Amino acid sequence: MKDAVVVTGAGLVCALGSDLDEAWRAFRSGRSGVRFVEALRDRPLKRWAAPAPETAAEELEAPDGANRLGNPQAMWLTRAAREAYLRAGLDRAAIAGEETGLFMGMGSPGWEAEDMAAAVTQSLDDRGRVDSHRFFRRGLREISPLWLLGRLNNMALCQTAIHLGIKGENGVFAPHADAGVLAVLQGIRAMEAGRAAAVLAGGVSSVIHPNGSWIFEAIQEDPPPNPSSIPGEGCGVLVLEPSSSARKRGASFHAVVSGCGFAFGAHGEGERDPRRQAFTRAMGEALDRAGLDPGDIDLVLPHAEPATEGDVREAQALEEVFGKKSPLANFPSLTKLTGNLSAAAAAVKAVLATRMERRYRRILINAGSPSGACASLVLEKRES
Amino acid sequence: MMARASRRRVVVTGIGMITPLGPDTEETFENCAHGRSGIERLTAFDPRGLPCDIGGRVRDEWLGKEALRGARRLHGSRSLRLLMAAARQGADRSELAKIPSRDRVGVAVGSFGDPPAIEDVAFLHRFYDPAHGWDLDSLKLWGGYNPVQFFRRKPDTLATALAAALRCEGPSLATVSSCAAGAQAIGEAFRIVQAGGADVMVAGGSEAILTFTCFLGFVLLKALAERYESPATASRPFDRKRNGFVLSEGAGIVVLEEREHARRRGALPLGEILGYGSTSDAYRITDTHPRGEAAAAAMRAALDDARLPPEAVHCINAHGTSTVKNDAAESLAIETVFGSLTERIPVTSNKSMLGHAIAASGAIEFILALEGMRRSVLLPTINHDHPDPKCGLRIVANQALCLPHRVALSNSFGFGGHNACLCLRGGDG
Numbered sequence: 066m067k068d069a070v071v072v073t074g075a076g077l078v079c080a081l082g083s084d085l086d087e088a089w090r091a092f093r094s095g096r097s098g099v100r101f102v103e104a105l106r107d108r109p110l111k112r113w114a115a116p117a118p119e120t121a122a123e124e125l126e127a128p129d130g131a132n133r134l135g136n137p138q139a140m141w142l143t144r145a146a147r148e149a150y151l152r153a154g155l156d157r158a159a160i161a162g163e164e165t166g167l168f169m170g171m172g173s174p175g176w177e178a179e180d181m182a183a184a185v186t187q188s189l190d191d192r193g194r195v196d197s198h199r200f201f202r203r204g205l206r207e208i209s210p211l212w213l214l215g216r217l218n219n220m221a222l223c224q225t226a227i228h229l230g231i232k233g234e235n236g237v238f239a240p241h242a243d244a245g246v247l248a249v250l251q252g253i254r255a256m257e258a259g260r261a262a263a264v265l266a267g268g269v270s271s272v273i274h275p276n277g278s279w280i281f282e283a284i285q286e287d288p289p290p291n292p293s294s295i296p297g298e299g300c301g302v303l304v305l306e307p308s309s310s311a312r313k314r315g316a317s318f319h320a321v322v323s324g325c326g327f328a329f330g331a332h333g334e335g336e337r338d339p340r341r342q343a344f345t346r347a348m349g350e351a352l353d354r355a356g357l358d359p360g361d362i363d364l365v366l367p368h369a370e371p372a373t374e375g376d377v378r379e380a381q382a383l384e385e386v387f388g389k390k391s392p393l394a395n396f397p398s399l400t401k402l403t404g405n406l407s408a409a410a411a412a413v414k415a416v417l418a419t420r421m422e423r424r425y426r427r428i429l430i431n432a433g434s435p436s437g438a439c440a441s442l443v444l445e446k447r448e449s
Numbered sequence: 450m451m452a453r454a455s456r457r458r459v460v461v462t463g464i465g466m467i468t469p470l471g472p473d474t475e476e477t478f479e480n481c482a483h484g485r486s487g488i489e490r491l492t493a494f495d496p497r498g499l500p501c502d503i504g505g506r507v508r509d510e511w512l513g514k515e516a517l518r519g520a521r522r523l524h525g526s527r528s529l530r531l532l533m534a535a536a537r538q539g540a541d542r543s544e545l546a547k548i549p550s551r552d553r554v555g556v557a558v559g560s561f562g563d564p565p566a567i568e569d570v571a572f573l574h575r576f577y578d579p580a581h582g583w584d585l586d587s588l589k590l591w592g593g594y595n596p597v598q599f600f601r602r603k604p605d606t607l608a609t610a611l612a613a614a615l616r617c618e619g620p621s622l623a624t625v626s627s628c629a630a631g632a633q634a635i636g637e638a639f640r641i642v643q644a645g646g647a648d649v650m651v652a653g654g655s656e657a658i659l660t661f662t663c664f665l666g667f668v669l670l671k672a673l674a675e676r677y678e679s680p681a682t683a684s685r686p687f688d689r690k691r692n693g694f695v696l697s698e699g700a701g702i703v704v705l706e707e708r709e710h711a712r713r714r715g716a717l718p719l720g721e722i723l724g725y726g727s728t729s730d731a732y733r734i735t736d737t738h739p740r741g742e743a744a745a746a747a748m749r750a751a752l753d754d755a756r757l758p759p760e761a762v763h764c765i766n767a768h769g770t771s772t773v774k775n776d777a778a779e780s781l782a783i784e785t786v787f788g789s790l791t792e793r794i795p796v797t798s799n800k801s802m803l804g805h806a807i808a809a810s811g812a813i814e815f816i817l818a819l820e821g822m823r824r825s826v827l828l829p830t831i832n833h834d835h836p837d838p839k840c841g842l843r844i845v846a847n848q849a850l851c852l853p854h855r856v857a858l859s860n861s862f863g864f865g866g867h868n869a870c871l872c873l874r875g876g877d878g
Contacts, residue, residue, distance in 0.1 A: 201498035213666030218625035223865030239604040329621040436609035
């Protein structure tokens with residue numbers, strides 16, 4: 066009989082709170098983390114957003130050299146990963162760093178034009194164009210030597226690996242919600258093949274910064290825009306282990322990851338939007354792997370919000386899979402509370418799902434990308 | 450740990466590349482076999498004043514044939530055109546279009562994503578004031594920020610475009626582990642096919658970062674070679690006079706297929722991936738571990754995954770960047786894994802001729818290792834004039850070796866401490 070993959074720890078950082086307990090209380094009370102933000106990390110922003118709480122580097126007790134970049138993604142991931150690690154008792158467990166895997170979906174760290182603004186300003190010629198001589202003579206001094214490293218998508222994962230001493234198999238995928246589900250699945254495969262004894266898997270959102278995708282969107286002050294277009298920040302991390310190993314070391318668990326599914330729907334030339342088919346296939350594959358029928362699912366946490374095109378396709382797919390009565394509970398929409406969490410969306414939902422009431426035993430979580438990749442995850446609540 | 454699940458075998462049925470030494474695998478391999486260098490003075494932008502003014506650029510005329518259509522033309526970046534050029538070769542060779550079940554065909558691409566051009570930054574800065582932030586109203590009056598630039602920077606744009614162009618409706622993923630991204634894309638694709646998540650995966654990497662903004666990033670890190678007599682002699686992996694790597698561009702794509710699936714449709718395997726190992730240094734974001742411990746662990750993991758002992762390896766295609774620390778650490782790692790066998794196993798670095806194409810390098814080097822086995826040719830590491838006693842390896846120095854060989858390791862190590870190692874076998878055995 067196949068050894069089930071269980072969730073022995075979970076950690077979370079988002080606009081609802083700095084840890085899982087705080088975020089869960091906010092979620093159940095319907096408190097939203099979305100607000101009109103005047104400034105973020107010492108930079109004017111002036112838009113609706115759901116930023117993550119600030120984490121001081123000192124709070125994380127980082128080893129030397131781990132926090133030199135000071136990038137927000139590394140702070141969130143390290144914080145959430147530490148919480149998950151501690152809740153799983155991995156700090157006391159005999160699982161070596163070399164046997165622990167780390168797989169993450171990762172949003173964009175952001176190309177912040179402000180980092181180069183001073184350098185550019187000093188390098189303009191009389192016609193307002195960048196003069197490379199002036200740039201390399203004067204402007205370059207204005208840019209941090211580690212600037213390029215701070216722009217790499219993988220740095221947050223590397224910094225977290227340093228913090229926790231995780232040296233095993235790893236993967237970092239970008240940049241949308243499906244990447245977080247892929248991280249979970251690849252982590253499971255690493256364990257099933259005996260290449261890891263435990264895996265930390267999940268997703269990290271993009272960093273909110275003025276010159277991200279939001280720079281060309283209209284800013285509205287009242288009423289707030291569509292929730293899907295409100296950027297959110299955060300991170301969700303699950304600790305996954307084979308159930309036999311978890312039981313052997315006395316770790317408690319509350320959920321099993323029983324199925325994952327993936328599909329891609331391309332926008333072909335003159336073709337209709339095929340994402341409905343991709344969502345349908347992804348859900349079907351996840352249910353198939355879990356050995357479940359649609360009627361066995363107690364709750365669906367969808368990817369998208371109403372009124373966007375992707376949402377219409379997902380809604381059509383849900384109807385195709387579940388019929389007219391898809392099991393969407395009367396929860397406050399997560400996106401309305403946390404903003405659009407990009408690569409962290411599915412992971413944050415999975416973490417919160419581990420706390421949901423027992424009557425929601427089998428939960429299906431959808432994740433999509435604007436580019437057409439769709440993924441689904443089935444979580445079953447089971448006590449150790 | 451969990452008991453090992455039964456595994457499907459994964460063969461390579463298509464390959465394609467475009468590099469500074471050729472528009473395809475054949476021409477690149479031939480030029481490499483003759484020890485030619487693809488490194489020249491930079492012409493993509495004005496590098497005067499920079500401590501390094503060389504790079505490996507793909508000739509524009511080789512890209513001219515690659516037409517992009519529709520949305521891909523709109524979002525088409527140089528890295529996408531490189532990717533499509535390589536992918537078409539691989540797809541044609543494997544006859545990918547003839548596979549009927551498209552939901553069982555996926556893609557995996559490693560890439561950094563196109564950085565913003567200096568012209569973008571020069572345009573944008575006019576609308577930014579440190580005290581007041583962004584003046585978006587004025588930005589909109591000037592036409593706003595071109596959203597195409599945003600899409601070109603997204604790391605999944607290449608995977609998405611490739612999946613759409615080749616009609617791949619299975620898993621689609623983008624790896625972003627910097628210099629290991631291309632190798633990790635192949636490794637993760639291998640895992641997906643092995644586990645039954647797809648029957649075919651188109652995997653590899655693409656990079657086009659010979660731009661002002663990206664170049665200066667590596668200059669700031671002091672990672673590039675700054676002392677060289679000529680462009681062709683600047684990249685000197687494992688040589689005592691090495692002093693940094695040479696930035697390059699290119700793309701490499703492989704078509705991975707479940708062995709029985711390939712056999713049933715009559716696709717001829719070019720080789721097989723036997724194993725994949727992935728580890729993390731967990732040391733420092735700016736430096737490789739000086740003893741190469743995690744790199745050694747990645748090689749051991751690949752061999753363990755392949756169920757092969759070290760003595761089964763016939764050659765190693767090294768990461769070999771030509772930096773002082775990385776080459777020394779990789780040498781130690783190889784010695785740690787192979788012990789007394791080290792002096793017997795030939796090691797080579799393609800970066801001596803092609804430069805470092807970051808995410809694309811792992812894929813390009815994997816293909817060159819595969820071709821080497823098919824042709825019984827070990828490619829040279831050029832500019833190896835002063836062997837470094839700290840790199841006690843059997844380097845294939847300056848001239849290619851004609852030597853039949855069947856099993857190779859291909860290493861790729863990324864910024865931040867990612868280590869990826871692929872174990873491959875040539876031929877259709």
